[in-house]
Amino acid sequence: MTDIFALAADNLLSPIVLSFALGLAASLARSDLSVPEAAAKALSIYLLFAIGFKGGVSVADHGVDLTLGTTLLAGVALSALLPIVAFALLRMLSGMDRLNAAAVAGHYGSISIVTFVAATSVLESRGLSAEGYMVAVAAAMEAPAILSALWLITRGEKSENGEGRMDAGLWREILLNGSIVLLVGSFFIGWATGPEGLEEISSFIVAPFKGVLCLFLLDMGLVAGRGMREGRKALNVGSIGFGLLMPVVGSLFGLGFALLLGLSTGGAALLMVLAASASYIAVPAAMRVALPEANPSIYLTLSLGVTFPFNLTIGIPLYLAIATAVTGG
Amino acid sequence: MQTHDAKRVEITIEAVMQSRLTDALEKAGVTGYTVLPVLGGSGRSGAWSRAGQVSRGTGMVQVVCIIRAERLDDLLDAAFAVVKRHIGVVSITDCQVLRAERF
Numbered sequence: 001m002t003d004i005f006a007l008a009a010d011n012l013l014s015p016i017v018l019s020f021a022l023g024l025a026a027s028l029a030r031s032d033l034s035v036p037e038a039a040a041k042a043l044s045i046y047l048l049f050a051i052g053f054k055g056g057v058s059v060a061d062h063g064v065d066l067t068l069g070t071t072l073l074a075g076v077a078l079s080a081l082l083p084i085v086a087f088a089l090l091r092m093l094s095g096m097d098r099l100n101a102a103a104v105a106g107h108y109g110s111i112s113i114v115t116f117v118a119a120t121s122v123l124e125s126r127g128l129s130a131e132g133y134m135v136a137v138a139a140a141m142e143a144p145a146i147l148s149a150l151w152l153i154t155r156g157e158k159s160e161n162g163e164g165r166m167d168a169g170l171w172r173e174i175l176l177n178g179s180i181v182l183l184v185g186s187f188f189i190g191w192a193t194g195p196e197g198l199e200e201i202s203s204f205i206v207a208p209f210k211g212v213l214c215l216f217l218l219d220m221g222l223v224a225g226r227g228m229r230e231g232r233k234a235l236n237v238g239s240i241g242f243g244l245l246m247p248v249v250g251s252l253f254g255l256g257f258a259l260l261l262g263l264s265t266g267g268a269a270l271l272m273v274l275a276a277s278a279s280y281i282a283v284p285a286a287m288r289v290a291l292p293e294a295n296p297s298i299y300l301t302l303s304l305g306v307t308f309p310f311n312l313t314i315g316i317p318l319y320l321a322i323a324t325a326v327t328g329g
Numbered sequence: 330m331q332t333h334d335a336k337r338v339e340i341t342i343e344a345v346m347q348s349r350l351t352d353a354l355e356k357a358g359v360t361g362y363t364v365l366p367v368l369g370g371s372g373r374s375g376a377w378s379r380a381g382q383v384s385r386g387t388g389m390v391q392v393v394c395i396i397r398a399e400r401l402d403d404l405l406d407a408a409f410a411v412v413k414r415h416i417g418v419v420s421i422t423d424c425q426v427l428r429a430e431r432f
Contacts, residue, residue: 169349288345292415 007317014125016118019214020312023221028229035219043216044114045182050205050212051117051135052183056190057198058132067261068133071271074257075137076144078275082253083109083148086246093245094238096298102152103287103294104239107303108246109145110279111138113179114220115311119273121213122316123266130266138274139183143174145279146286153291170289177282217312224304231301239298243306247276251319255326269323276315278303333429336401337393340408341367342417344388350411351392357407358400361432365391372416389416395424395432 011017026033035043059068083105090101116138123130190197198205235243254275258268280303287294342350347364354362367389396404401421408419426432 173345285345288343288415289349292343 007321008314011122011317012313014122015210015214016121016217017313020217020221020224020309023218023223024225024228024309025221027222027225030229034222035215040216040219043212043219044179046212047117047209047216048113048179048182049186050209051113051120052186053190053201053205054198055132055135056187056192057195058129058190059187060132060191060194062132064133067131067263068136071131071133071137071261071263071267072140074261075141075271075274078253078257078271079109079111079141079144080148081109082250082275083145083152085249085253086242087149087152089246089249090239090242093242094236096239099153099291100294100298102149103291104242104299104302105152106145106149106287107278107280107283107299108250108307109141109148110143110283111141111274112277112279112303112308112311113138113183113281114216115273115277115308115316116270117213118217118312119270119316119320121210122320123269126320128266128269128320130264130270134267134270134274135183135187137271139180139187141274142177142180142279142282146174146283146290149283149287150290170286173289174282174286177285179281220304220308224309227301228305231297231305234295234297235301235306239302240306243302244310247278247307247311247315248318251276251315251322254319255322258323259326263327265323265327268327269320272319272323273311273316276307276319277311278307280304280308330427332425332427334398335395335424335426335429335432336398337395337422337424338401338404338408339420339422340392340394340412340417341389342392342412343415344390346411346415346417347390347392350408353407353411354392354394354404357403359394359396359404359407361396362392362394365393367391372418395426397429397432 023033083102086108087101087105090096090104091098094101096104116134120130193200251272254272255268257275258271263271280300283303284296284300287299288296340350351362351364370389394404405419405421412419
């Protein structure tokens with residue numbers, strides 16, 4: 001227990017979390033601090049490329065084992081399963097209507113790549129390694145949750161209302177959204193070029209990584225604070241409770257799968273983080289197309305304003321401590 | 330200077346619907362339009378801003394078309410089929426253009 005508190009304290013005082021806290025505080029205080037949209041996009045492109053590339057290099061370095069395929073399948077299964085758990089929990093805790101509950105649930109089956117990146121950074125600072133292909137697992141977990149959310153809706157409504165929610169264009173956008181293309185593409189570049197490729201560009205990919213992550217999280221803090229300010233009226237105590245409880249529930253599902261797969265301590269912690277995190281990039285866009293009747297203030301505030309800060313400050317050290325204790329790493 | 334009557338249609342819509350809307354407009358024979366970024370605003374769904382967007386799911390764009398009056402209904406039918414379930418504003422104003430053959 002002391003270790004968990006020590007880990008949490010270290011995490012809370014890391015430049016990454018403090019940068020996020022600065023953004024959050026500035027936004028809540030209504031400061032005019034802002035990161036230009038184009039700069040925020042450039043930072044996210046850098047982070048996705050770096051994390052995908054390093055994951056690919058790790059796979060090239062350590063080789064592929066049998067667990068790669070099964071872990072990918074487990075990720076897909078987790079992403080499809082978690083919205084159903086989230087839907088039931090949310091309806092029970094908050095009494096939210098079916099449509100909005102399904103939209104929220106979809107976010108909790110998908111993942112937050114920024115939380116994943118922050119977790120890998122924490123693992124690195126602890127000297128823990130994880131299976132390099134966890135990046136590919138993250139990409140595989142983006143889309144299945146959207147299908148589960150739409151299934152939750154269509155099973156509860158007349159068929160004529162459910163028609164047309166998933167068109168070919170939406171499929172293309174989900175499966176080929178920029179984050180997935182960049183993450184998977186850089187993963188394969190890293191895999192193909194291996195440690196020599198990393199050596200060539202390490203001064204760009206490795207050294208500035210944490211500094212860029214700090215700036216990106218400063219922006220995420222600003223966005224989260226803005227979301228909290230604007231979306232707080234849309235949430236009740238039950239739904240906020242869901243936003244804090246669901247990541248822990250999701251992480252335990254992730255832990256269960258990690259133990260079944262025999263992942264390393266770092267891999268188990270990352271799968272827990274993926275299962276605990278909630279999307280605020282891919283799924284909101286898909287929900288606006290497929291479920292425009294759902295209120296974006298609810299799902300964005302929950303995923304970005306409640307669960308994301310929880311995972312970043314308390315969740316990551318908690319999941320790492322649990323993974324360490326359970327796997328004996 | 331000789332001017333010609335035309336209709337200016339402004340459709341402010343969620344960014345995720347942009348390609349669907351422009352595809353529908355092109356199918357309806359509208360070949361000329363301009364897409365503008367929208368910085369922010371406020372409406373029935375509350376205030377929103379372009380600042381700090383992390384998802385295309387919450388941004389807005391404005392599609393502006395200038396067409397001849399006799400083609401207006403086709404354009405509106407195509408646009409409304411796309412935007413009817415979504416947040417957005419469609420407005421039509423009379424305008425004047427200099428080169429009628431371009432619209």
